[in-house]
Amino acid sequence: MSYRRVRAICVKELHHITRDSRSLAMALAVPVLMLLLFGFALSLDVDRIPTMIYDQSQTAESRALVRQFQGSRFFEIREMVSDYASIERNIDRSRILMGVAIPLDYAKKLAAGREAQVQILLDGSDSNTASIALGYAESLVRSYSLELRTAALNHRAGERLAPPVDARLRVWYNSSLESKNYVVPGLIAVILQIIAALLTSLTIAREWEMGTMEQILSTPLRPAEMVLGKMFAYFAVGLTDATIAVLVGVFVFEVPFRGSLPLLAVSTCVFLFGALFWGIFISAATRTQVAAYQLGILSSFLPAFLLSGFIYSIENMPWVIQAITHIIPARYVVTILKGIFLKGVGLSVLWPELGFLALFALIVFLLATRKLNQKLG
């Protein structure tokens, strides 16, 4: 391995990058645009859930429960109805997301100090939103009924007891329940993954198409030197992107940053190495720019978006898919970034993820080198 040859490749590659100002502008602007676009669009904040209530009980207790719903910022009561059919019809037409049916014996059960159940009907077509809405509704109903039951018990006992259980909802790490805090760190990871693969996916295929590869292969340059030199040139672009993305996350989306900046820097670098090597590997394997570009997008975008746990939680996936996610680097970066941003955890917690990213980078580097080692035919 010769430092001089690595540097020659890197300098040459930087000339390509700076001379093609349009591509460079794209490479720097696209991540920010993606972050803004997806950051706002994907903010999964579920509030003002359109809701209808069917109150069969028509008692003071049930009306008090309805007031609880009305008072919550998570629900917007569109209408009080008097049959199930209206709720079903409106869910079918997507005019509401949730229906609440309060049973006839609601007050009676509460008075008896028993669990009083409320029926919740949900539009399950968006399972994420549905499960979040269900969570809100459940916690609202449970804490309210608990309150009433405690009061009832107190009443019977003739004295004021402290409530047996304090079921107040407490959300860790993301205390204001704002999903942007949750989405943006993951989004940064996904965007970097895609950009890194796109940046490098053309670089070797272009040399094959231009015929410059044949010339280079006739020189003492070694494949490993070529892969490293190219990687470092695009690393400069990738790191700039990462810095911009983090700044946008912290200052535009106001995502709290609780962890260590050096750890963030190191993890981002290790991750970028792997993602850039991946693009180079694809480029070396396909040898044509069109194929490299398409494969680059496909192989970075899809896993990063779907299998990283950034939007779709991994625990809800079938076990085969869950197993696959273990080899997706984006999964580990998403964990690392969320950990550093939201939980402020350090290396003592995140070292397995960081270790995997380093291993991934090394393996892909070796793969890319081997692909380049092959001769003309």
Added chain:
Amino acid sequence: MNSVEIQDIVKTFGSFVAVDHVSLAVAKGEIFGFLGPNGAGKSTTIRVLCGLLTPTSGRASVNGFDVARQPEEIRRTIGYMSQKFSLYDDLTVEENIDFFTGIYGVPREKRAERKRYVLEMANLTERRNALTRTLSGGWKQRLALGCAILHDPPVLFLDEPTSGVDPLARGAFWALIHDLSETGHTIFVSTHYMDEAEYCHRLALMYRGKVIALGTPAELKAGLTAHSLLNLDSSDPLDTMRALEGLAGVLDVAVFGGGLHVTVDDVDATSARVRQRLAAQGIKVRKLEQIEPSMEDVFVALIEAEERKAA
């Protein structure tokens, strides 16, 4: 020691034989010309010698290093100009030179001197900051040659370095090749242009993967002297060809430029018969004279002989 030695090299792509049992040797300091029509296997042979392709069978060595077993050593001691122009278009002249200086590992103390030499040789000193894309064909080829000799390799492989370059620039390019040969560099050069063959010390003619002739330009021409060549300029070359078919004493008729080259065994007797036959068919003969065979005549004759053998 020979700079290049090839023994019975075969290179196949699938079932297609691109190089078919080729053997030859090139001495140090020689300008060795590699000629042949499209698809003859010239580039494939050169790629094998540069260690870019592994030969299917046979052995070859360059600078004493075996192409199959010591590609690293070979890459340090050769310069290669591939058939397709292969410098970076979006880099300046100087950036291209600096890049190749870096990957050839030219020692620090020699870098400035090599760069100056190459810029002067290619006559690009004034245009060192121009984007390579803006150079004309001749300049580009000289720059490509310059980049291939930055590390002063003893052997140079040039694959059709002058294709698509105007004749004046071609002349300048060949002057450079001669200078390099005089300073002890071995040059292995392929070309389509028959006039360039005359500039080479020795030639190989390749046809369908085989070397069908090998020797100095004079030797190859001498091989043809059993026959004589007539240059025939007539009012209608195509009719003339038809008319001369099967005429006693006419061995071969080939289109050459606007006229015909007729190979004959006996100049005087056959010339008379040709005039007679053409007059009988009403074809006017503007010129009929004996000429020295050119390299192209030699190769046309050799290839036709090869085809007759195959048929």
